[in-house]
Amino acid sequence: xxxxxLRPKSFAGLFAAAPSVALATLGIAIxxxxxxxxxxxxxxxxxxxVALAVYSIVVCQxxxxxxxxxxxxxxxxxxxxxxxxxxxxxxxxxxx
Amino acid sequence: xxxxxxxPSSLREGRWYEYLxxxxxxxxxxxxxxxxxxxxxxxxxxxxLALPAIFCASATLIEKHEIRRKREAGLVGSRxxxxxxxxxxxxxxxxxxxxxxxxxxxxxxxxxSVTVAFVSxxxxxLVVSVAAWFVRRKLRFVPRPRMGEGTHSSTMSRxxxx
Numbered sequence: 690x691x692x693x694x695l696r697p698k699s700f701a702g703l704f705a706a707a708p709s710v711a712l713a714t715l716g717i718a719i720x721x722x723x724x725x726x727x728x729x730x731x732x733x734x735x736x737x738x739v740a741l742a743v744y745s746i747v748v749c750q751x752x753x754x755x756x757x758x759x760x761x762x763x764x765x766x767x768x769x770x771x772x773x774x775x776x777x778x779x780x781x782x783x784x785x
Numbered sequence: 786x787x788x789x790x791x792x793p794s795s796l797r798e799g800r801w802y803e804y805l806x807x808x809x810x811x812x813x814x815x816x817x818x819x820x821x822x823x824x825x826x827x828x829x830x831x832x833x834l835a836l837p838a839i840f841c842a843s844a845t846l847i848e849k850h851e852i853r854r855k856r857e858a859g860l861v862g863s864r865x866x867x868x869x870x871x872x873x874x875x876x877x878x879x880x881x882x883x884x885x886x887x888x889x890x891x892x893x894x895x896x897x898s899v900t901v902a903f904v905s906x907x908x909x910x911l912v913v914s915v916a917a918w919f920v921r922r923k924l925r926f927v928p929r930p931r932m933g934e935g936t937h938s939s940t941m942s943r944x945x946x947x
Binding site for chain 2 (some may be wrong): 694695696698699700701702703704705706707708709710711712713714715716717718719722724725726727728729730731732733734735736737738739740741742744745746748749750752753757758759760762767770773774775777778
């Protein structure tokens with residue numbers, strides 16, 4: 690909602706990457722499994738954040754350079770998010 | 786001059802069910818991430834803390850609102866809608882640097898104090914995101930119009946000049 694009220698739109702977009710889901714999930718993780726578990730989740734979250742940066746660039750380029758609408762561009766770009774997220778995690782040794 | 790504006794009247798453009806969809810998606814993403822963590826462990830579960838689940842819905846709604854606004858003015862508005870959603874995505878890209886800062890700070894502090902970790906990580910997200918936006922604004926390249934060309938007045942150029 691805050692993102693909707695702010696101008697310019699690129700600034701409002703910062704709130705599209707707000708860690709709102711992370712705050713809730715990490716809170717539950719601490720309650721259920723303890724601080725160390727939540728800490729290791731946050732380490733993996735770094736790979737997810739890198740993937741989110743790539744995802745945002747891909748969405749932006751698809752919307753500007755193709756005729757795809759927002760729904761198609763954002764859903765199609767999830768392939769990029771998944772590839773980069775698991776790729777970075779694998780490179781960092783998280784899957785080994 | 787401060788380039789950031791606040792327009793509460795924009796909320797009136799949204800329908801109640803659009804906010805409900807976003808709220809529902811946020812809850813669903815939290816549950817989904819929790820389930821992934823339980824099934825595949827903290828390492829894979831942690832990745833999904835940065836899943837752009839709500840972003841899909843918000844970009845679609847931004848596009849829809851722009852198209853609606855243009856249609857009310859008698860225009861098609863599909864290109865304008867895509868450009869508005871693209872600007873939101875560009876902002877999300879800068880926000881992801883803030884999200885990275887959140888994860889780094891949280892992982893460093895959580896075993897010391899949970900409250901301090903949450904507060905510091907949230908502050909780190911806000912400071913780094915806003916700083917990244919201002920740095921991008923300072924470094925942006927805006928090509929000058931060639932001699933004889935009219936002023937291009939798309940969403941992109943107007944927003945970049947704002």
